[in-house]
Amino acid sequence: MPGSDLANLLARIDFGLITAMHIVYPPLTIGLSVLLLFGEWRWVRTDSEHWYRMTRFFEKLFLINFGAGVATGVTMELAFGILYGPFSAAAGPVFGRLLGFETITAFMYEAGFVGLMVFGWHKIGRRMHLFATFNVALASSISGFWILAANSWMQDPEGVAEVGGNFFATDWFKVIFNDDSLTAVPHMLIAALEQSLVVGVAVAAFFVYKSRHTEMFTKALRALIPALVIVAAFQIFMGDSLGQTVAHAQPAALAAMEGHYHTHNPDGSVNTGWHIVMWPNAKGDGTAWSITIPHVLSLLETHSWNGAVPGLDSIPPQDRPPVLIPFYAFRVMVAAGGAIFLLSLWGAWLLFRGRLSVEAASRNRWFLMAAMVSPVLPYIAIWTGWWTREVARQPWVVYGLMRTSEGRSPLSAGAEIAWFVGFAAFGLLVMVSTLYFILKVVRHGPDMTTPIPREGEERHEQLGSLPAVQQHAVPGE
Amino acid sequence: MQPKTHSPRTHSPRTLLRAFWVGLALMFGAMTIAAPATAQTATAQQPGQSAVASASANPAEAAAKAAARNLPMSFTTLKGMSSQTDPALSAAQKHQLLNRAMETHNLLSLAWALALALSVGMYLILDGADLGAGVLSLFHNDNQTRDGIMAAMAGTWDANETWLIVAGGILFGGFPLVYGSIFHYLALPLAILLLAILVRAISIEFHHHAERSKRWWGFGFGFGSLVTAFGIGLAGGAVLQGVPLTNVHVTYAGGGIHRVFEGGLFDCITPFSLWCGVAGVIASVMAGALYLRARFTLDSPQRHIVKPWLNVSMALLVVSVVISGIWMFSAFDWVSARWAGPFWWAFALAGLWIVFTVWKMWEAAHRDRDLESMLWYAVATASVMLTVGLTLFPWLVPGTWTIYDAADPSLSLLSFTLAMGGFFPVILVYNWYQIWVFRARISALGSYGAH
Numbered sequence: 037m038p039g040s041d042l043a044n045l046l047a048r049i050d051f052g053l054i055t056a057m058h059i060v061y062p063p064l065t066i067g068l069s070v071l072l073l074f075g076e077w078r079w080v081r082t083d084s085e086h087w088y089r090m091t092r093f094f095e096k097l098f099l100i101n102f103g104a105g106v107a108t109g110v111t112m113e114l115a116f117g118i119l120y121g122p123f124s125a126a127a128g129p130v131f132g133r134l135l136g137f138e139t140i141t142a143f144m145y146e147a148g149f150v151g152l153m154v155f156g157w158h159k160i161g162r163r164m165h166l167f168a169t170f171n172v173a174l175a176s177s178i179s180g181f182w183i184l185a186a187n188s189w190m191q192d193p194e195g196v197a198e199v200g201g202n203f204f205a206t207d208w209f210k211v212i213f214n215d216d217s218l219t220a221v222p223h224m225l226i227a228a229l230e231q232s233l234v235v236g237v238a239v240a241a242f243f244v245y246k247s248r249h250t251e252m253f254t255k256a257l258r259a260l261i262p263a264l265v266i267v268a269a270f271q272i273f274m275g276d277s278l279g280q281t282v283a284h285a286q287p288a289a290l291a292a293m294e295g296h297y298h299t300h301n302p303d304g305s306v307n308t309g310w311h312i313v314m315w316p317n318a319k320g321d322g323t324a325w326s327i328t329i330p331h332v333l334s335l336l337e338t339h340s341w342n343g344a345v346p347g348l349d350s351i352p353p354q355d356r357p358p359v360l361i362p363f364y365a366f367r368v369m370v371a372a373g374g375a376i377f378l379l380s381l382w383g384a385w386l387l388f389r390g391r392l393s394v395e396a397a398s399r400n401r402w403f404l405m406a407a408m409v410s411p412v413l414p415y416i417a418i419w420t421g422w423w424t425r426e427v428a429r430q431p432w433v434v435y436g437l438m439r440t441s442e443g444r445s446p447l448s449a450g451a452e453i454a455w456f457v458g459f460a461a462f463g464l465l466v467m468v469s470t471l472y473f474i475l476k477v478v479r480h481g482p483d484m485t486t487p488i489p490r491e492g493e494e495r496h497e498q499l500g501s502l503p504a505v506q507q508h509a510v511p512g513e
Numbered sequence: 514m515q516p517k518t519h520s521p522r523t524h525s526p527r528t529l530l531r532a533f534w535v536g537l538a539l540m541f542g543a544m545t546i547a548a549p550a551t552a553q554t555a556t557a558q559q560p561g562q563s564a565v566a567s568a569s570a571n572p573a574e575a576a577a578k579a580a581a582r583n584l585p586m587s588f589t590t591l592k593g594m595s596s597q598t599d600p601a602l603s604a605a606q607k608h609q610l611l612n613r614a615m616e617t618h619n620l621l622s623l624a625w626a627l628a629l630a631l632s633v634g635m636y637l638i639l640d641g642a643d644l645g646a647g648v649l650s651l652f653h654n655d656n657q658t659r660d661g662i663m664a665a666m667a668g669t670w671d672a673n674e675t676w677l678i679v680a681g682g683i684l685f686g687g688f689p690l691v692y693g694s695i696f697h698y699l700a701l702p703l704a705i706l707l708l709a710i711l712v713r714a715i716s717i718e719f720h721h722h723a724e725r726s727k728r729w730w731g732f733g734f735g736f737g738s739l740v741t742a743f744g745i746g747l748a749g750g751a752v753l754q755g756v757p758l759t760n761v762h763v764t765y766a767g768g769g770i771h772r773v774f775e776g777g778l779f780d781c782i783t784p785f786s787l788w789c790g791v792a793g794v795i796a797s798v799m800a801g802a803l804y805l806r807a808r809f810t811l812d813s814p815q816r817h818i819v820k821p822w823l824n825v826s827m828a829l830l831v832v833s834v835v836i837s838g839i840w841m842f843s844a845f846d847w848v849s850a851r852w853a854g855p856f857w858w859a860f861a862l863a864g865l866w867i868v869f870t871v872w873k874m875w876e877a878a879h880r881d882r883d884l885e886s887m888l889w890y891a892v893a894t895a896s897v898m899l900t901v902g903l904t905l906f907p908w909l910v911p912g913t914w915t916i917y918d919a920a921d922p923s924l925s926l927l928s929f930t931l932a933m934g935g936f937f938p939v940i941l942v943y944n945w946y947q948i949w950v951f952r953a954r955i956s957a958l959g960s961y962g963a964h
Contacts, residue, residue: 100718100722103671103714103715103718104715104718106671106674106678106714107710107711107714107715108711109678110674110677110678110681110707110710110711111707111710111711113678113681113682113685114681114696114703114707115707116685116692116696117684117685117692117693117695117696117697118696118697118699118700118703118704121693121694121696121697121773121774122693122763122771122773123693124685124689124692124693124696125689125690125692125693125694125771126693126763126765126766126771127689128685128686128689128690128692128693128921129689129921129922129923132685132686132689132692132921133686133921134686135682135685135686136682136683136685136686136687137686138682139678139679139681139682139683139686140679140682140936140937140940141931141936143675143678143679143682144675144679144936144939144940144943145936145939147671147672147675148672148939148940148943151671151672151943197767198765198766198767199766199767199769200766200767200768200769200770201763201765201766201767201768201769201770201771202766202767202769202922203766204922204923205923437765437766438765438766439765442763442764442765445696445697445700445774446697446773446775447697447700447778448777448778451700451778455700455704458704458708459704459708462708462711462712465712465715466711466715469715469719470715473719473722473723476722477722
């Protein structure tokens with residue numbers, strides 16, 4: 037195994053940082069683009085000013101988020117080669133190809149239509165603009181699909197041959213639609229939708245709470261909350277399906293996620309206990325303490341009272357993943373997902389009782405406050421979900437076929453630390469400024485005065501003119 | 514004063530739709546043309562590739578099967594098999610099969626290399642100007658000028674930058690062996706470059722939204738542009754001077770020999786690569802000056818401010834191109850072998866042509882035909898790239914990777930056809946559309962400034 041354990045750990049942390057600072061943005065981009073499409077579609081259909089104002093308002097948030105996503109995404113694209121050169125070379129014919137497909141069939145596609153969507157208002161027809169928005173939503177979902185397919189292949193590397201130190205695809209269908217991707221792709225795309233719905237509810241709740249544009253934003257609440265109930269419930273189901281897939285395809289990962297050290301108890305009976313919380317012992321081969329419910333693990337994983345679930349002791353010591361991070365990250369993710377579902381039920385109950393009417397909505401102080409802070413939940417859930425997934429795959433970079441220590445570039449520990457410091461600082465800068473400007477746009481509120489595009493009044497002669505904001509910056513007035 | 518070159522243009526409402534349909538038609542047209550070839554490859558690929566899977570198990574049988582069906586097999590399969598004694602095939606048969614597979618592989622490798630060159634070239638031409646404009650904003654950082662400079666590129670800078678991402682995608686997807694071995698060598702310049710791109714992107718993005726912090730974002734934009742231009746030049750120079758790779762025996766994925774960079778972080782920093790960084794900044798400043806002059810109306814102050822920059826940077830650029838040429842000729846075997854080789858006259862002609870394009874660019878710029886000078890700038894950049902490319906050929910990384918060795922051995926016609934026939938035309942149509950839009954914006958901006 038080349039390289040010291042410390043250097044391997046640093047290489048993992050470095051790439052973890054790059055991915056963690058990127059994954060903050062794309063899910064909201066994907067989800068918001070779908071919401072923008074919905075809002076604009078309602079506007080085109082009903083001609084209601086509210087939907088138009090709301091779409092334009094959320095479009096501003098979308099743009100800030102999109103820019104940050106592209107900036108951190110470029111970093112990630114190059115970081116594979118810099119930090120994981122041998123992995124990139126070995127898996128490139130499969131993994132690199134999938135990312136290449138993403139670049140060409142999704143990223144370029146999306147970037148083109150985003151430009152049209154932003155600069156096209158008042159300049160192209162409403163239907164044409166709706167078509168542009170539709171393409172943005174479609175392209176960003178396709179992008180998510182490719183990326184998840186590539187990652188799923190690392191989790192469940194099917195359909196490849198290993199020749200001369202390289203992986204080659206023998207069956208692209210199996211590579212792309214492996215067991216893991218079939219559940220992981222929808223899990224992530226739904227997470228994206230769920231996140232944007234929560235953000236949408238929070239923004240709407242803010243305005244209702246402050247009694248600004250109440251009529252418009254209660255309309256948003258009444259549309260978003262039922263959608264959130266369905267999406268959050270479906271996400272719990274999808275998460276469970278992914279859990280089943282992992283149990284099936286990566287027993288070591290499942291054992292780590294559940295802190296399941298022993299297949300059998302010391303007395304020979306099957307270990308069926310499920311830990312609510314636990315802490316590993318000093319040697320890392322069992323729990324120091326735990327709160328455990330018997331039979332639950334067997335019920336969850338085998339749907340039987342006493343079914344045996346392979347524990348970490350059934351896996352060779354050099355192939356065992358770390359336990360602490362997958363165990364707690366998984367629980368935090370589940371808790372966050374559950375909390376979102378409960379919040380959506382709370383909202384649905386208020387809606388059902390008629391308390392979200394324009395007159396009464398702002399009186400639900402507790403609900404609105406809870407909704408305003410709730411966006412932190414999906415972000416935590418996405419982060420912890422990815423930590424669970426990626427850490428539980430260790431020590432493999434391509435599960436069962438290539439070790440992380442074999443895949444990393446032999447950078448020195450000093451270089452790895454310098455990388456971490458540099459990108460942590462700039463990643464934080466991006467994150468803080470993105471949040472700052474998103475909050476600023478929200479505080480400023482929607483633009484209620486500029487004219488609404490009407491059919492047949494497109495000003496094509498200004499197709500190339502700058503948006504109003506930027507024109508003020510031009511000197512010589 | 515009546516601007517001559519930038520008369521306000523009106524656009525027909527259907528132009529956009531037309532652009533879309535043209536793109537779509539091109540895409541389907543290309544697919545229709547490519548479909549028979551694609552279908553053929555798709556069916557032929559399956560047995561060929563499953564032969565890869567079983568190559569280690571029973572290569573002779575697989576080869577016999579494929580030979581019996583007269584199917585093209587992948588380059589790897591054949592290369593692996595030809596090294597083993599194979600009673601099922603005669604030497605002549607083996608030779609013929611290998612040749613055929615190699616031809617296909619080489620053709621595809623070359624096609625992907627051209628696609629890579631196209632993306633890098635588009636990036637250098639389009640974003641080079643934006644970077645240079647950013648560098649200039651460092652020296653003219655009064656609010657009016659800097660805001661004007663940033664507004665001038667508002668709608669297009671991100672579209673220009675997408676070419677860098679496309680180049681990265683092609684490199685990873687088509688040349689994973691280069692991507693995996695060279696990027697580690699370039700870790701330092703790439704890391705700094707990425708940080709600079711990051712700073713630049715958020716600075717432009719947030720400059721519009723900020724009020725009190727506008728100044729800081731403006732500075733971040735300028736500084737990020739400077740470091741990006743320098744870093745790209747440095748990375749390019751570091752690759753041109755050759756990458757020392759070591760053969761390492763790996764045990765994963767069937768085991769084999771991989772070429773890995775085992776040197777230090779600072780190995781890529783040499784006088785030559787540093788010089789290329791400086792030349793990169795000079796080139797981008799010139800491009801930026803040209804671009805800004807083309808973006809503002811004839812009577813706007815920005816246009817006059819950048820005039821001396823244009824003159825100085827253009828002179829410096831000519832000098833630096835000459836220095837780079839002499840340096841490369843005297844330091845690198847692959848350059849001297851080509852330039853002093855049997856085709857020396859072709860390179861001499863190319864040199865004359867580049868001088869001619871620079872002269873045309875200079876002439877057009879000084880007669881206020883800015884768009885024309887921008888086009889000559891694009892032609893000059895493309896010509897320099899083509900000359901370097903022809904000098905390099907068949908190397909992708911001199912002395913280390915030829916285009917053919919570096920390409921993914923399993924490259925398939927299917928994915929190439931999809932990408933090139935399908936999506937590249939669409940992307941190019943978009944780019945054309947966007948440039949067209951931003952050309953029109955000159956007049957809008959100009960008429961605004963002229964009030």
